[in-house]
Amino acid sequence: MRSRACFVAVLVPAALLGACGRSALMAHGRLDASPGSADAGPVSWQDMAVAAPDAGAIPDGLGTRVDATDAVTPGQREVGPPAGSGLVVEPHAPDLGTVAVGAQAQEAITVVNETGANITDLAVTVMGADITLDARTTCHAALAAAAVCYLFVDFRSNTVGAATGDSLLVTGGGQTKAVTIVATVAAAARLAASPSQAARVATRGSSSVPLVISVSNYGGIATGPLFVTLAGSGVAEFLIVSDSCSGAALPVDSLCGLTVAYVPALNASDSAMVTLTISDHGATVATVLLTGTPQ
Numbered sequence: 001m002r003s004r005a006c007f008v009a010v011l012v013p014a015a016l017l018g019a020c021g022r023s024a025l026m027a028h029g030r031l032d033a034s035p036g037s038a039d040a041g042p043v044s045w046q047d048m049a050v051a052a053p054d055a056g057a058i059p060d061g062l063g064t065r066v067d068a069t070d071a072v073t074p075g076q077r078e079v080g081p082p083a084g085s086g087l088v089v090e091p092h093a094p095d096l097g098t099v100a101v102g103a104q105a106q107e108a109i110t111v112v113n114e115t116g117a118n119i120t121d122l123a124v125t126v127m128g129a130d131i132t133l134d135a136r137t138t139c140h141a142a143l144a145a146a147a148v149c150y151l152f153v154d155f156r157s158n159t160v161g162a163a164t165g166d167s168l169l170v171t172g173g174g175q176t177k178a179v180t181i182v183a184t185v186a187a188a189a190r191l192a193a194s195p196s197q198a199a200r201v202a203t204r205g206s207s208s209v210p211l212v213i214s215v216s217n218y219g220g221i222a223t224g225p226l227f228v229t230l231a232g233s234g235v236a237e238f239l240i241v242s243d244s245c246s247g248a249a250l251p252v253d254s255l256c257g258l259t260v261a262y263v264p265a266l267n268a269s270d271s272a273m274v275t276l277t278i279s280d281h282g283a284t285v286a287t288v289l290l291t292g293t294p295q
Contacts, residue, residue, distance in 0.1 A: 085114035089170050089177040094153075096183040100221050101158055103188070109151035109179055111139050111170060119143040119172040128166030130157040131181055143172065157185045160220070187220030189250070191278055191286035199291040200262035208262035210241055213288055215257065215278050217250040224280035225249050228258065234272020237264050237292055245278055262292035269294070 089111050096105040113119050122143045126133060132154050139149035151170075157163060166181040194214050202208035217223055226245045230238055238260055245256035260276065276288040 085116070087119070087170065087172055087175040087177055088112040088114050089179060092178065093180045093182055096155055096163075096181065098184045098186050098221055099155065099157070100188040100219075101160060101185055102156065105155045105183065106134075107153045107155070107181070109153060109168070111143070111149050111151065113143045113145055113147050113173070115173045115175070116145055117173065118145050122149075122170075122172035124151060125169040125171070127169065128163075128181070130163060131155050131166045131168075139170075151179075153181065155181060155183060157183070160185050160187055189217050189221050189223040189252075189280065189282075189284045190219035191223065191250070191284050192216050192218060193276075193278060193286035193288045195288065197289040197291075199293070201293045201295060202262050202264055204264050204268050204294045205266045206263070207239070208292065210259045210261045211290070213258040213260060213276070214255055215245050215250070215286055216255050217252055217284075219284070220252065222252060223250045223284050224282060226256070227279055227281060229277050229279075230274050231277065232272070232274035234292060235274050237262060237268065237272045238274050238276075238290055239263050249280075260290065262290070264292060264294035 089109060091109070094107045094109070096107060099105045111122075120142050122139060122141055124133065124137075124139055134152045134154050136152040137150065139151050143149055151168065153168070155163070155166065161184070163181060163183040163185060166183075168179040168181075170177045170179065192215070194216075195211075198211050198213075200208035200211060215226075225247050226249070228240065228243055228246045230240070239262075241259040241261050243258050245258055248256050250256055258276070258278075262272070264272070271294075272292040274290050276290060277285060278287075279285045
């Protein structure tokens with residue numbers, strides 16, 4: 001019960017604190033033991049000095065960013081967005097990873113006005129031949145205090161290797177922030193099929209010896225999901241017996257395989273010719289020319 005009384009005493013003016021309450025606050029650093037406080041009789045609210053916690057232990061609260069380097073005045077705690085935090089641009093070095101030659105990669109950059117005042121001279125300078133700002137960009141000349149806008153960056157390069165010289169300069173409110181685009185440009189995926197052409201002979205109504213086709217990716221990046229199609233006048237007489245390529249995204253220097261058989265109809269009279277195509281619906285294509293002759 002005595003400890004509860006001490007706790008309740010904190011909730012009333014210091015003038016009503018007994019010795020127990022004043023001693024407890026002084027012991028925990030919450031009451032200044034200067035003349036006119038604990039030793040000099042009743043203390044008013046104005047005479048109380050509430051000590052701030054250690055700077056490193058100050059929590060974030062109510063949208064305020066506080067860290068161990070912030071100056072905190074005893075008896076004060078900032079509430080709301082801090083003025084003068086600056087122009088914040090994030091991320092400052094976005095990594096787009098590996099991008100195929102000629103392919104496009106995109107990145108969104110966030111710009112926040114934490115200067116504590118409206119910015120009326122916001123400007124963005126694009127540096128480098130491989131990046132542009134697309135139409136979705138919302139950062140223009142004006143940015144109100146505590147407001148956010150976005151830069152949408154399109155990256156496309158025809159040079160293999162690490163991207164160099166591609167950056168943005170964001171200026172406003174007397175500040176300049178740089179954004180450096182990081183990317184590795186690799187040769188596009190490239191497919192090869194072996195054999196690239198083949199012929200099969202079969203008795204009408206029966207199947208030929210199966211043809212095994214290997215498909216490899218010798219490019220610089222993985223393919224997208226692969227699609228396998230047969231097309232040509234004799235497509236009904238060729239059968240895909242097995243297929244480990246369809247739907248697979250083929251990594252660099254990897255293989256997938258197909259097995260195809262020629263199955264001429266009972267009334268087949270002419271040779272059949274078809275093209276087997278393996279593609280990721282992009283520029284990555286491999287073809288096999290197949291010919292079948294009935295007996």
